[in-house]
Amino acid sequence: xxxxxxxxxxxxxxxxxxxxxxxxxxxxxxxxxxxxxxxxxxxxxxxxxxxxxxxxxxxxxxxxxxxxxxxxxxxxxxxxxxxxxxxxxxxxxxxxxxxxxxxxxxxxxxxxxxxxxxxxxxxxxxxxxxxxxxxxxxxxxxxxxxxxxxxxxxxxxxxxxxxxxxxxxxxxxxxxxxxxxxxxxxxxxxxxxxxxxxxxxxxxxxxxxxxxxxxxxxxxxxxxxxxxxxxxxxxxxxxxxxxxxxxxxxxxxxxxxxxxxxxxxxxxxxxxxxxxxxxxxxxxxxxxxxxxxxxxxxxxxxxxxxxxxxxxxxxxxxxxxxxxxxxxxxxxxxxxxxxxxxxxxxxxxxxxxxxxxxxxxxxxxxxxxxxxxxxxxxxxxxxxxxxxxxxxxxxxxxxxxxxxxxxxxxxxxxxxxxxxxxxxxxxxxxxxxxxxxxxxxxxxxxxxxxxxxxxxxxxxxxxxxxxxxxxxxxxxxxxxxxxxxxxxxxxxxxxxxxxxxxxxxxxxxxxxxxxxxxxxxxxxxxxxxxxxxxxxxxxxxxxxxxx
Amino acid sequence: xxxxxxxxxxxxxxxxxxxxxxxxxxxxxxxxxxxxxxxxxxxxxxxxxxxxxxxxxxxxxxxxxxxxxxxxxxxxxxxxxxxxxxxxxxxxxxxxxxxxxxxxx
Numbered sequence: 001x002x003x004x005x006x007x008x009x010x011x012x013x014x015x016x017x018x019x020x021x022x023x024x025x026x027x028x029x030x031x032x033x034x035x036x037x038x039x040x041x042x043x044x045x046x047x048x049x050x051x052x053x054x055x056x057x058x059x060x061x062x063x064x065x066x067x068x069x070x071x072x073x074x075x076x077x078x079x080x081x082x083x084x085x086x087x088x089x090x091x092x093x094x095x096x097x098x099x100x101x102x103x104x105x106x107x108x109x110x111x112x113x114x115x116x117x118x119x120x121x122x123x124x125x126x127x128x129x130x131x132x133x134x135x136x137x138x139x140x141x142x143x144x145x146x147x148x149x150x151x152x153x154x155x156x157x158x159x160x161x162x163x164x165x166x167x168x169x170x171x172x173x174x175x176x177x178x179x180x181x182x183x184x185x186x187x188x189x190x191x192x193x194x195x196x197x198x199x200x201x202x203x204x205x206x207x208x209x210x211x212x213x214x215x216x217x218x219x220x221x222x223x224x225x226x227x228x229x230x231x232x233x234x235x236x237x238x239x240x241x242x243x244x245x246x247x248x249x250x251x252x253x254x255x256x257x258x259x260x261x262x263x264x265x266x267x268x269x270x271x272x273x274x275x276x277x278x279x280x281x282x283x284x285x286x287x288x289x290x291x292x293x294x295x296x297x298x299x300x301x302x303x304x305x306x307x308x309x310x311x312x313x314x315x316x317x318x319x320x321x322x323x324x325x326x327x328x329x330x331x332x333x334x335x336x337x338x339x340x341x342x343x344x345x346x347x348x349x350x351x352x353x354x355x356x357x358x359x360x361x362x363x364x365x366x367x368x369x370x371x372x373x374x375x376x377x378x379x380x381x382x383x384x385x386x387x388x389x390x391x392x393x394x395x396x397x398x399x400x401x402x403x404x405x406x407x408x409x410x411x412x413x414x415x416x417x418x419x420x421x422x423x424x425x426x427x428x429x430x431x432x433x434x435x436x437x438x439x440x441x442x443x444x445x446x447x448x449x450x451x452x453x454x455x456x457x458x459x460x461x462x463x464x465x466x467x468x469x470x471x472x473x474x475x476x477x478x479x480x481x482x483x484x485x486x487x488x489x490x491x492x493x494x495x496x497x498x499x500x501x502x503x504x505x506x507x508x509x510x511x512x513x514x515x516x517x518x519x520x521x522x523x524x525x526x527x528x529x530x531x532x533x534x535x536x537x538x539x540x541x542x543x544x545x546x547x
Numbered sequence: 548x549x550x551x552x553x554x555x556x557x558x559x560x561x562x563x564x565x566x567x568x569x570x571x572x573x574x575x576x577x578x579x580x581x582x583x584x585x586x587x588x589x590x591x592x593x594x595x596x597x598x599x600x601x602x603x604x605x606x607x608x609x610x611x612x613x614x615x616x617x618x619x620x621x622x623x624x625x626x627x628x629x630x631x632x633x634x635x636x637x638x639x640x641x642x643x644x645x646x647x648x649x650x651x652x
Contacts, residue, residue: 226634247568417632458634483605483633506616507641514641515649 032062044141050080052162052401053303056146058206060085068093076356101417103368126374130419134171150183157190160304160327167332173199182206191324214306218256229517231257242388246278248338250347256286262520263293274462280338283308289523300335311537338375343388344409345375356449361431376447395465411436413456416482423484460506551641557620561587565650570642572634578628588621598626
């Protein structure tokens with residue numbers, strides 16, 4: 001006789017094994033490691049909420065202290081490998097398998113752990129993809145999550161950093177998993193309920209507030225004239241050309257420069273209200289001058305950003321907020337919004353090959369993916385039209401039937417040389433060698449070449465939509481690759497012919513005056529300028545304060 | 548420290564009537580460019596003094612592109628380079644040509 005509720009029975013058994021440590025739903029901080037040893041079983045899939053912003057850091061420290069004789073062979077399924085503890089789980093033998101998305105600050109340590117065979121790597125996912133697998137074949141058995149406040153019923157208030165939490169809890173709680181939350185404080189009543197108490201099994205007040213990393217703050221003081229030149233080219237050659245109103249920006253300096261040119265250069269071009277009005281975007285402080293100047297209609301956010309809380313609370317017409325006034329972010333929904341409802345993604349990368357494939361893998365470093373692979377791809381499920389989408393589609397089309405479909409604009413914006421003069425253009429991505437060394441079935445590619453529509457460098461813009469055939473594509477890429485070996489190996493005659501057809505456009509072709517590539521063009525030239533633009537509502541974290 | 552001069556035929560004399568312009572700064576990773584209308588109208592002369600040795604081939608490629616893109620006939624450019632990236636050199640040269648074109652001196 002088959003049992004149909006074995007997971008539910010297991011869940012009840014696990015919770016009763018921990019009942020001695022709990023008062024109601026609460027557990028004391030000192031008892032958390034013992035509780036985890038009681039409710040987690042060897043081989044479990046666990047999500048230790050770590051995304052690229054907020055971190056369940058107290059629960060991570062508690063899990064690392066577990067006895068590997070009790071807890072071993074765990075399968076970690078979480079979007080971010082960000083804290084040292086995330087990798088210590090593998091060094092200690094508590095965890096052995098990993099499926100994740102992003103590993104920014106631990107990219108080098110992760111590569112070393114993989115090299116030593118400490119981690120059996122499933123895949124490096126996009127965010128949406130990993131969240132999707134939570135509901136199909138990577139459902140967590142136990143989720144260790146983080147919120148600002150809980151009440152004694154287990155209702156949670158996340159504040160502006162809601163991020164991944166609703167998705168993780170949905171997958172875990174409704175499939176007989178166990179949800180454990182660390183909170184900064186336990187209170188009688190919450191400003192709003194982000195996660196309902198009946199989906200949360202255990203709460204613990206952590207001794208210190210959870211860590212949030214300011215990831216999206218770009219200091220205008222560090223912006224270069226080269227980045228300003230690229231920003232002007234992108235504005236004239238892409239934003240204005242296609243009339244892009246709905247978009248997502250990556251976190252690089254060149255796109256931050258675009259944000260700071262909206263109220264100055266772009267306003268003088270008469271483009272206010274015609275471009276860059278609706279956004280899927282983290283709350284970039286560099287967008288404050290554009291918001292204050294009336295450029296921005298609305299923004300939906302993946303997560304929050306340190307220091308931006310009070311500013312967003314004061315701008316509910318622009319941001320999504322709860323009835324308590326604070327931002328409500330949601331990574332999965334914003335990824336979906338960026339995929340289907342934005343006409344353009346523009347972001348940076350570390351390497352681009354001759355087919356336009358891009359990767360952030362470099363020797364000894366696996367940074368994983370942020371939102372780029374998802375938002376930087378043409379969604380084949382899209383069925384609504386917009387002028388920008390249709391224009392891009394027409395440029396790419398060879399159709400004779402009159403049937404034209406649109407194309408997402410996917411723009412890679414890179415300086416030809418990166419840190420330490422590393423060329424951004426390469427014959428072969430380092431990702432391939434890494435995949436071979438680690439035996440990965442799939443080399444990590446951030447954005448596939450066939451999704452890329454434009455490449456912007458300081459030398460010009462390459463429009464890959466207009467290229468016909470691999471040779472043209474290759475020469476269009478070489479034609480903006482500057483003085484890298486890839487750029488210098490161009491066919492000069494062919495590049496000039498591509499330029500004559502508007503496939504390659506130089507600053508002078510776009511009417512960009514090189515003398516405008518000056519920091520005086522930036523709406524803010526320092527973090528303090530951004531704080532001033534916000535009327536003091538933006539409170540920069542101390543690492544960005546120098547006044 | 549390396550110094551050398553490159554001379555290229557230029558398709559047309561640089562537009563405008565300015566006699567002299569200066570852009571940029573002498574700093575690490577940056578450069579200063581002085582542009583003067585003192586060369587023959589069909590020639591562009593670039594004098595380079597650089598802190599980074601051994602990049603002659605890249606300099607030649609950058610100057611060739613610059614002359615093709617800006618047609619700066621009649622102008623002598625004097626570069627004081629603090630080891631700037633080639634793209635920065637090209638940007639400064641384009642800025643110097645434009646500044647000379649716009650200058651009223």
